[in-house]
Amino acid sequence: WTAAERAEIANHADNGSWELIDRSAVPHGRALVRLIWVYKRKRNGSLKARLCVQGCAQIPGVDYEQTFCATMRATSLRTLASLAAQRGLSMRRWDFVAAYLQGELEQGEVVYCHPPPGYETIGPDGKTRICRVVKPIYGMAQAGRRWQRSLFPWLTSWGFVQSHSDPCVFSCERTTN
Numbered sequence: 217w218t219a220a221e222r223a224e225i226a227n228h229a230d231n232g233s234w235e236l237i238d239r240s241a242v243p244h245g246r247a248l249v250r251l252i253w254v255y256k257r258k259r260n261g262s263l264k265a266r267l268c269v270q271g272c273a274q275i276p277g278v279d280y281e282q283t284f285c286a287t288m289r290a291t292s293l294r295t296l297a298s299l300a301a302q303r304g305l306s307m308r309r310w311d312f313v314a315a316y317l318q319g320e321l322e323q324g325e326v327v328y329c330h331p332p333p334g335y336e337t338i339g340p341d342g343k344t345r346i347c348r349v350v351k352p353i354y355g356m357a358q359a360g361r362r363w364q365r366s367l368f369p370w371l372t373s374w375g376f377v378q379s380h381s382d383p384c385v386f387s388c389e390r391t392t393n
Contacts, residue, residue, distance in 0.1 A: 217255060220265035225335060228267065231318070234329065234347035236337055242328050242346055251332045251347070252355075267332055268355030285360035288384035296385070312367075319352040319362030327356065 228234070242248070250270040258264055300307045312318065321327075327349040331337060337345045352359035371386050372378065379385035 217263055217265055220255070220263040221253065221267075221334065224265045224267050225332065228353070231351055233351045233353055234349045236331075236339075236345040237348045238339055238341070239343060239346050241348075246328055248346065249327055249329045251329050251353075253333060254354075266354055269327065269329060269349070269353045270355060285364050286383045289382050292379075292382040292385050319359065319364075319366045321349070321351060321358075321362060325358065329353075 252268055252270055254266045254268050256264045256266070296307060299305070329347040329349055331344060331347055339345045349356070352362040356362075368378065368383075374388070375390075376386040376388045379387070
């Protein structure tokens with residue numbers, strides 16, 4: 217599991233998910249949220265370690281404001297599958313690596329966490345450093361919303377058009393010459 221943990225820590229380091237700060241830099245009265253490890257053995261036998269914020273400890277109005285994240289309607293998926301089958305078209309889905317880590321927190325959204333278990337860092341004063349989260353992490357109440365707010369503009373910048381009837385359906389018409 218150690219290799220899986222190291223890969224997850226590397227994802228966070230590459231993404232700049234948090235910065236280490238002194239405990240004294242945390243505003244008075246702000247609670248620290250715990251980071252926990254979630255382990256999974258995949259069907260192919262590989263091991264996955266995911267570092268998650270204990271989101272149930274986040275305080276609405278302090279750690280986050282909004283959490284709504286749209287999901288595709290089941291009727292939309294059935295309609296798209298039917299149209300694709302009728303017209304001989306292919307459907308695509310994407311799996312983004314570390315998707316929730318790709319979003320951006322909004323101005324003023326700040327979460328403070330204890331360091332990941334097993335990866336504590338000691339500061340020059342001999343005290344354990346604290347993580348100031350600067351990008352969403354799995355388990356955060358607002359992580360899905362932040363990922364969606366990053367993904368949708370990216371899709372439209374590549375020429376995809378968002379459906380008026382279902383905000384999670386995008387289309388892109390391309391002609392080949």
